[in-house]
Amino acid sequence: MQSSDNPMQSLMYITNRPDIVFTRGSGSWIFDSEGKRYLDFIQGWAVNSLGHCHPAMIEALEKQARALINPSPAFYNEPMANLATLLTGHSVFDKVFFANSGAEANEGAIKLARKWGKKFKNGAYEIITFDHSFHGRTIATMSASGKPGWDTLYAPQVPGFPKAELNDIASVEKLIGEKTVAVMLEPIQGEGGVIPATREFMRELRELTQRHGLLLIVDEVQSGCGRAGTLFAYELAGIEPDIMTLGKGIGGGVPLAALLSKAEVAVFEAGDQGGTYNGNPLMAAVGHAVIKTLVTPGFLESVRARGAYLREKLLELSAERGFEGERGEGLLRALLLGKDIGPQIVEKARELQPTGLLLNAARPNLLRFMPALNVTDDEIDQMMAMLRTVLDSL
Ligand SMILES: *Cc1c(COP(=O)(O)O)cnc(C)c1O
Numbered sequence: 325m326q327s328s329d330n331p332m333q334s335l336m337y338i339t340n341r342p343d344i345v346f347t348r349g350s351g352s353w354i355f356d357s358e359g360k361r362y363l364d365f366i367q368g369w370a371v372n373s374l375g376h377c378h379p380a381m382i383e384a385l386e387k388q389a390r391a392l393i394n395p396s397p398a399f400y401n402e403p404m405a406n407l408a409t410l411l412t413g414h415s416v417f418d419k420v421f422f423a424n425s426g427a428e429a430n431e432g433a434i435k436l437a438r439k440w441g442k443k444f445k446n447g448a449y450e451i452i453t454f455d456h457s458f459h460g461r462t463i464a465t466m467s468a469s470g471k472p473g474w475d476t477l478y479a480p481q482v483p484g485f486p487k488a489e490l491n492d493i494a495s496v497e498k499l500i501g502e503k504t505v506a507v508m509l510e511p512i513q514g515e516g517g518v519i520p521a522t523r524e525f526m527r528e529l530r531e532l533t534q535r536h537g538l539l540l541i542v543d544e545v546q547s548g549c550g551r552a553g554t555l556f557a558y559e560l561a562g563i564e565p566d567i568m569t570l571g572k573g574i575g576g577g578v579p580l581a582a583l584l585s586k587a588e589v590a591v592f593e594a595g596d597q598g599g600t601y602n603g604n605p606l607m608a609a610v611g612h613a614v615i616k617t618l619v620t621p622g623f624l625e626s627v628r629a630r631g632a633y634l635r636e637k638l639l640e641l642s643a644e645r646g647f648e649g650e651r652g653e654g655l656l657r658a659l660l661l662g663k664d665i666g667p668q669i670v671e672k673a674r675e676l677q678p679t680g681l682l683l684n685a686a687r688p689n690l691l692r693f694m695p696a697l698n699v700t701d702d703e704i705d706q707m708m709a710m711l712r713t714v715l716d717s718l
Pocket residue numbers: 424425426427428430458459460461510514515543544545546547571572
């Protein structure tokens with residue numbers, strides 16, 4: 325038992341957090357317990373697609389909370405069906421399984437591919453993944469990830485995830501063998517530093533996997549749900565994957581994730597897959613409100629326009645300060661600093677007075693921007709002005 329003046333003392337240490345407690349948020353703005361406000365270009369880690377506390381989400385939460393919160397995963401409920409239908413209606417997939425986190429959705433994708441391999445490919449189970457990829461923090465998804473150091477952190481790893489190099493089709497082809505069942509990738513590596521797979525590479529991968537009878541799995545936990553300017557990032561390459569996972573933006577801030585597949589790949593049998601909260605109606609109702617908003621005519625066009633605007637502003641700044649340009653899709657972008665000043669910028673931006681700015685440095689030599697998808701040009705201008713103030717002070 326512990327007692328102390330610090331109310332955070334009882335939390336298990338996992339990472340260094342700034343000495344700030346956030347108490348409320350609205351749109352692109354978040355407020356701490358001292359009343360200081362911050363312009364939020366992190367948005368829960370590319371999670372709050374509609375910004376903080378969007379009315380459509382609050383309404384869905386309230387309505388569903390009064391109706392039914394948890395009937396048990398052994399029964400159908402209406403929100404799970406409504407959201408699944410919305411997702412299949414706006415994607416190339418036919419079947420949906422809901423989960424609570426991106427890692428859990430990816431675990432489901434790995435299991436589904438292994439099951440499919442057992443059934444149709446002589447027990448093949450290897451899934452080719454990529455250097456610098458990020459698929460989650462469970463033991464299997466850490467093993468699938470190509471994050472440096474993770475191969476030994478909680479050794480031994482789960483076997484069966486050989487690593488290829490993004491945008492290098494020969495590196496994938498080289499790894500294909502009798503045991504290979506699938507290739508899994510993020511269409512845009514988010515945690516790796518906002519590195520898009522090229523459209524050409526996505527098409528080559530589709531062709532290669534088809535030729536070898538392998539599944540193509542896209543982890544769209546970060547790139548999906550409007551973030552890339554299209555509802556799903558695979559659309560940018562004009563290809564049809566076999567399996568997709570969603571997380572982060574699908575719930576707009578509540579814990580919700582999904583595993584989607586083509587009908588012929590949905591081979592789970594009774595008891596193969598589950599989870600206490602899968603298809604929980606409270607979360608599904610919120611996810612439905614979020615996706616419904618994203619597919620409103622004009623919404624995704626506006627994400628693309630804001631993304632183009634942010635890109636233009638970042639390129640201007642880059643030219644002005646001698647940085648190395650920018651990259652990304654839609655409203656998932658990175659400014660390439662060319663030196664390891666990212667963490668310093670992040671800290672100084674947060675400490676700006678009277679209004680702070682929340683930014684992320686996915687790697688020390690870049691800044692990652694993941695604002696609300698309904699961010700305004702004016703908020704982008706404010707962010708750029710604050711960023712200039714920080715850069716002037718370095
Ligand atoms: C965040 C992320 C995950 C993990 O999601 P959690 O909800 O944290 O488990 C998996 N894949 C990608 C691409 C991500 O960005």
